[in-house]
Amino acid sequence: MAAPKLNSKKIIQTLGLLETRIEERFPNSSLRRLCGDLRKIAKDSDNTIAKIQSSNIMCRFFVYLFILAVLGFSVMVLSGLELSEPGINTVTGLLPILDAVFNIVFLIGGAVVFLVSIENRTKRKKVIQAVNTLRCMAHVIDSHQLTKDPCYINQKVIRTTHSSPERNMDSFTLGRYLDYCSEMLSLTSKVAFLYVQDYHDPVATKAVNDLEDLTNGLSRKIWQKIMNIRKEPEKKKIIQ
Numbered sequence: 195m196a197a198p199k200l201n202s203k204k205i206i207q208t209l210g211l212l213e214t215r216i217e218e219r220f221p222n223s224s225l226r227r228l229c230g231d232l233r234k235i236a237k238d239s240d241n242t243i244a245k246i247q248s249s250n251i252m253c254r255f256f257v258y259l260f261i262l263a264v265l266g267f268s269v270m271v272l273s274g275l276e277l278s279e280p281g282i283n284t285v286t287g288l289l290p291i292l293d294a295v296f297n298i299v300f301l302i303g304g305a306v307v308f309l310v311s312i313e314n315r316t317k318r319k320k321v322i323q324a325v326n327t328l329r330c331m332a333h334v335i336d337s338h339q340l341t342k343d344p345c346y347i348n349q350k351v352i353r354t355t356h357s358s359p360e361r362n363m364d365s366f367t368l369g370r371y372l373d374y375c376s377e378m379l380s381l382t383s384k385v386a387f388l389y390v391q392d393y394h395d396p397v398a399t400k401a402v403n404d405l406e407d408l409t410n411g412l413s414r415k416i417w418q419k420i421m422n423i424r425k426e427p428e429k430k431k432i433i434q
Contacts, residue, residue, distance in 0.1 A: 209233040321398040336412045344422040379409040
């Protein structure tokens with residue numbers, strides 16, 4: 195049985211449907227535009243994932259060329275050693291040569307490891323940059339619900355100032371707004387997971403897990419507000 199995998203097309207469709215739902219409930223709202231931006235990021239994720247999964251042929255060519263050059267140089271140096279000279283065939287005479295050979299092998303090995311890891315580090319950088327974009331998106335989504343306070347719903351008189359935010363939502367409308375924010379945060383983490391679904395790098399996976407922890411924490415705050423709204427007595431029930 196094949197392991198279950200997230201489908202990027204389904205996520206994009208879900209984001210498109212969510213954008214439509216927000217537009218129908220809150221026409222021309224900034225939350226709808228923000229959902230549209232998230233959908234665009236999800237669409238662009240396919241290109242980023244394709245770059246991550248593709249092999250850098252040019253990079254690998256130069257790495258292999260360097261390894262062959264090092265091996266050829268090593269063979270040439272070793273073949274030129276005159277082991278028949280007096281003192282070379284003794285332990286004392288061989289120690290300086292062996293020490294020099296080990297140092298060279300160590301340095302060359304480090305250089306080879308560095309060159310081999312270039313491709314993976316390039317892919318990792320792409321993932322982290324994409325995740326940072328989604329992390330910024332999560333904070334922007336959270337900023338949209340900061341002033342949505344359930345405690346003002348049933349107050350007939352609200353003392354406001356010139357700088358106070360508008361509080362013209364009833365309990366049902368406010369609940370839907372907060373629920374849309376929670377859905378967007380969940381979908382943000384799903385888009386992030388697409389980058390590491392087939393790319394198993396511990397650093398990149400940790401970045402995605404950190405983003406998931408962030409979105410879960412922000413979503414918990416939103417659901418605390420939603421639960422407070424549901425505890426308030428409803429004057430009328432509206433079916434979505």
